[in-house]
Amino acid sequence: MANQGPKSQTILVVGGGIAGVTAAIEAAETGYDVILLERGPALGGRVAQLNRYFPKLCHPTCGLEINFQRIRKLKNLRVVTMASVAGVKGEKGDYTVSVSVSPRYVNANCTACGACAEATDMEVDSPFNYGLSKTKAAYLPHEHAFPMRYVVAPSAIGTPEADKIKAACKYDAVDLEDKGEDFEVNCGAVIWATGWEPYDPEKLESYNYNLSADIVSNVQMERLANHDGPTGGKIVRPSNGEPVKKVAMIQCAGSRDLNHLPYCSRICCLGSLKHAVYVREQYEDAQVDIYYIDLRAHDKLEAFYQRVAADPQVNFVKSKPASIRIDEEGRPVLCGENTITRELYEAPYDLVVLATGMKPAASEGYVPDIAMEQDEYGFLVPSVEGDGGIIPAGVASGPLDVSMSVQSATAAALKAIQAVGPKS
Amino acid sequence: MTVALPEQATRKYDLGFARWVRDNVNGGAKMSMCMQCGMCSGSCPIGTEMDQGPRKLFMMIRAGMKDEVFNSSTIWNCTSCYNCTVRCPRGVPVTYIIQDLAAKAVEFGYVKKVENARFAKAFWWSAKTFGRTDERLMTAKYYFSFGLVEGMKRGLANLKIAIGMVRTKRMHIGMPHKIKDTKGLQAILAKAAEIDARESKGGA
Ligand SMILES: Cc1cc2nc3c(=O)[nH]c(=O)nc-3n(C[C@H](O)[C@H](O)[C@H](O)COP(=O)(O)OP(=O)(O)OC[C@H]3O[C@@H](n4cnc5c(N)ncnc54)[C@H](O)[C@@H]3O)c2cc1C
Ligand code: SF4
Ligand code: SF4
Ligand code: SF4
Ligand code: SF4
Numbered sequence: 001m002a003n004q005g006p007k008s009q010t011i012l013v014v015g016g017g018i019a020g021v022t023a024a025i026e027a028a029e030t031g032y033d034v035i036l037l038e039r040g041p042a043l044g045g046r047v048a049q050l051n052r053y054f055p056k057l058c059h060p061t062c063g064l065e066i067n068f069q070r071i072r073k074l075k076n077l078r079v080v081t082m083a084s085v086a087g088v089k090g091e092k093g094d095y096t097v098s099v100s101v102s103p104r105y106v107n108a109n110c111t112a113c114g115a116c117a118e119a120t121d122m123e124v125d126s127p128f129n130y131g132l133s134k135t136k137a138a139y140l141p142h143e144h145a146f147p148m149r150y151v152v153a154p155s156a157i158g159t160p161e162a163d164k165i166k167a168a169c170k171y172d173a174v175d176l177e178d179k180g181e182d183f184e185v186n187c188g189a190v191i192w193a194t195g196w197e198p199y200d201p202e203k204l205e206s207y208n209y210n211l212s213a214d215i216v217s218n219v220q221m222e223r224l225a226n227h228d229g230p231t232g233g234k235i236v237r238p239s240n241g242e243p244v245k246k247v248a249m250i251q252c253a254g255s256r257d258l259n260h261l262p263y264c265s266r267i268c269c270l271g272s273l274k275h276a277v278y279v280r281e282q283y284e285d286a287q288v289d290i291y292y293i294d295l296r297a298h299d300k301l302e303a304f305y306q307r308v309a310a311d312p313q314v315n316f317v318k319s320k321p322a323s324i325r326i327d328e329e330g331r332p333v334l335c336g337e338n339t340i341t342r343e344l345y346e347a348p349y350d351l352v353v354l355a356t357g358m359k360p361a362a363s364e365g366y367v368p369d370i371a372m373e374q375d376e377y378g379f380l381v382p383s384v385e386g387d388g389g390i391i392p393a394g395v396a397s398g399p400l401d402v403s404m405s406v407q408s409a410t411a412a413a414l415k416a417i418q419a420v421g422p423k424s
Numbered sequence: 425m426t427v428a429l430p431e432q433a434t435r436k437y438d439l440g441f442a443r444w445v446r447d448n449v450n451g452g453a454k455m456s457m458c459m460q461c462g463m464c465s466g467s468c469p470i471g472t473e474m475d476q477g478p479r480k481l482f483m484m485i486r487a488g489m490k491d492e493v494f495n496s497s498t499i500w501n502c503t504s505c506y507n508c509t510v511r512c513p514r515g516v517p518v519t520y521i522i523q524d525l526a527a528k529a530v531e532f533g534y535v536k537k538v539e540n541a542r543f544a545k546a547f548w549w550s551a552k553t554f555g556r557t558d559e560r561l562m563t564a565k566y567y568f569s570f571g572l573v574e575g576m577k578r579g580l581a582n583l584k585i586a587i588g589m590v591r592t593k594r595m596h597i598g599m600p601h602k603i604k605d606t607k608g609l610q611a612i613l614a615k616a617a618e619i620d621a622r623e624s625k626g627g628a
Contacts, residue, residue: 206467206511256459257513293461322466322511336466342480344471 006093009420010035010187011413014085015361017045018064018402019394019409020193025070026413027191028077031423035185037083041104042145043068045195047402049128049142049219051226051233054274054401055304061144068146081147082180088190088368092389092419097185103178105152105162110173112140112148119168122161124153126230129223130198132216132238133230138165138174143228152176188420189389191412192372192380194365196358196395199254199261206323207253207354212332213238215324215352217253218271225278235282237350239330244286244350247279248334250321251292255357263377265357266399269296272355273308280311289315289347291334319345324352358399391415437488445485449528451520458482464508464518474498478508478518481525491534499526500540542569552613555603559595560586 009032013024016038024036042048047060071077080101087098106116116138123134128142137156140148150173156162157176166174198219201209209215214237216224227233237244249272254260269292276288295316297305308314321336331348338345363378371386379399380392393412394405445452458479465477476484476498484493493499499522508518526544535541546566550557563582568575589595603609 252461252513258515259511259513293459318462319466320461320463320513322463337462337471337477337479339460339462339465339479342465342477344466 006188006420008094008186008188009033009424011189011191011416011420012097012185012187013037013191013193015045015193015195015396016043017193017195017394018047019195019405020191021067022406022409023191023193023393023413024077025067025074026410027416028074030417031076032417032420034077035187036077036079037085037099038079038081039084040141041081041151042141042147043079044146048144049222051222051278052274054270055301057277065144085366087366088370088390092387093188095187095190095389097187097190098182099185100182101180103180105157105175105178106150106173107175109171110149111171112150115168115170116150116165116174119164120161122156124155129230130220132220132223137161189391189416191391191393191416192396193393193409194361194396197361199356199359201253201354201356203260204254204354208324208326209354211326212330214350215332215354217354217356218268218275221275221353235279243283244279245283246349247286247288247351247353248349249275249288249290249353249355251290251355252320253354253356256293261357261359261377263399264296266296266298267401268355268357270301270304270401272353273297273305275353276308276314280313287313287315289317291317291319291321293320358395360396362396388415389419436491438490439488441488441490442486449521450524451517454516455482455485455521457514458516459514461513463511463513467507467511469505469507470501470503473501478522493525494529494532494534495538497538497540498522499529500538500544542566554600555606555609556601558600559589561600
């Protein structure tokens with residue numbers, strides 16, 4: 001074969017969130033070979049942890065399930081979980097990517113029968129519930145996990161619990177000797193869709209996140225409201241399980257702040273409006289106060305704001321709260337200045353939700369330094385001199401909501417196809 | 425019938441004031457970054473003792489309310505704790521701006537109307553002259569800044585406290601206590617004033 005054109009037409013997608021999943025499917029459905037790498041044990045990324053989507057308030061599991069059906073039909077799409085990238089070399093049409101797979105300790109024989117989880121008493125913090133609950137040391141990532149396969153927590157390995165877990169499995173699916181593996185992939189284009197991390201609320205010192213269980217972050221609020229979350233979907237005070245009557249949302253908690261994330265995370269105003277709906281659906285008498293600098297419901301999502309604002313029990317307070325203190329009864333008290341009335345307030349709440357922003361996952365860990373670069377905030381942009389063979393998508397490329405992430409993923413799939421050329 | 429037009433505003437707005445602050449007040453150039461979030465006023469430990477608080481003061485500057493700004497208690501009650509400056513999400517050096525507005529208020533003769541400004545002046549006089557605060561002379565200077573009669577009145581009203589302070593050695597009678605090297609102090613202050621005159625234009 002003449003050494004012309006791309007050496008490989010395989011498209012590699014890094015990150016199995018909604019953006020990566022979409023890009024991989026779109027590219028594979030046009031006939032190209034696609035490999036999708038996901039660092040975690042299951043696909044779906046952050047949206048799998050959301051309760052419902054604004055503005056329609058539909059369930060993310062529905063859209064994810066449709067995507068998983070599409071994946072099942074595609075023989076030319078290979079999904080590798082527990083996998084991340086250690087290095088990328090080469091150029092458009094001929095990249096060599098070093099992939100490193102961490103041990104899951106459960107192989108493809110797993111039927112998700114759950115006997116291993118029953119066999120052990122050992123518990124670890126549930127990553128899926130952002131630490132709001134515990135899970136068994138042998139666990140299914142979540143109800144709708146794809147692949148539907150258990151994981152053994154690394155902390156169990158080498159303990160007698162691991163032996164109990166192994167002994168309980170009738171299908172020879174538990175492999176305590178699993179060491180993971182490293183391998184190389186040759187591909188013609190790479191789509192980088194590593195998404196985001198919630199901004200760490202502990203860094204917002206004056207909000208004293210650590211002093212009260214009743215101060216939660218917005219991603220935790222999604223779990224509190226979800227039927228498979230720590231409270232079975234009932235929004236209660238995490239400290240004592242009591243119903244919430246007064247709830248505060250603090251906007252721009254760590255975003256639009258030179259001391260934290262300087263940019264607007266774009267989705268957290270809508271997220272809090274959605275959280276107000278969660279609360280109001282569950283409690284007829286509850287009051288929700290949203291503390292804001294400006295409310296940003298971009299584009300047509302203004303209609304969602306109008307809808308929520310029509311509820312007389314949802315109030316908007318124009319103020320960036322200065323601090324949260326804990327009163328004698330252990331309730332969080334918001335302190336600050338109402339900038340419309342110039343009143344200084346001290347307002348106690350049953351539950352405070354910090355609308356923390358999205359930090360690009362790419363700001364930590366390996367990112368290829370060819371064809372792509374990080375902007376001043378850590379989001380990825382194609383580099384000007386680059387050959388366009390590595391393409392950022394989803395929140396890795398900027399603070400986007402799901403529909404914008406999906407659009408950027410589809411665009412990335414098209415660019416990847418252009419990069420590897422017409423199917424030979 | 426159409427509703428009558430509102431009466432014309434009687435307040436004076438100086439539309440060039442914001443620009444003047446930007447160009448002449450220490451840190452003033454960064455004031456344009458302020459997004460009126462309220463973090464500064466909400467963080468201020470003596471916020472309840474301020475008529476406006478920093479956020480509103482900045483809005484008043486933008487609105488051109490020159491006299492109200494310079495007569496505001498906010499610029500005199502600031503304790504320079506820097507809470508606001510540290511927490512401001514837009515990097516506005518709130519404390520510097522407030523401090524320099526106070527200095528400018530003195531320069532342009534606004535202080536007569538503000539009690540705290542008189543006190544600050546008396547405090548500064550004592551610090552500058554003796555290198556430390558002399559409670560008795562400083563208080564006297566402050567009281568008599570209101571005029572002879574008012575000064576006597578205030579002095580008499582606080583006589584009991586004064587005697588108590590003398591008794592517990594919190595205040596003394598006789599020559600004022602001084603630091604050893606008042607000349608050195610004057611030289612330092614003169615140098616500081618010189619640097620300030622050279623560098624304190626706009627920017628932080
Ligand atoms: C509180 C909250 C509520 C929200 N609610 C809504 C909503 O109602 N509607 C809406 O439209 N949007 C909402 N969003 C935004 C939405 O979550 C994002 O748009 C969406 O998650 C973006 O998907 P993504 O695939 O780009 O990133 P992610 O969901 O972060 O997925 C990235 C994936 O990549 C994997 N990964 C990361 N690094 C690597 C690596 N090095 N190697 C391999 N894999 C890696 C991760 O494990 C993850 O699975 C909300 C956001 C927040 C914070
Ligand atoms: S690892 Fe074995 S026991 Fe555990 S769920 Fe899978 S098949 Fe069942
Ligand atoms: S979307 Fe709203 S809460 Fe989020 S950073 Fe922007 S303005 Fe702040
Ligand atoms: S904290 Fe900063 S941005 Fe906010 S009102 Fe004060 S000066 Fe303006
Ligand atoms: S520096 Fe002054 S204005 Fe700022 S918080 Fe402290 S006392 Fe208040």
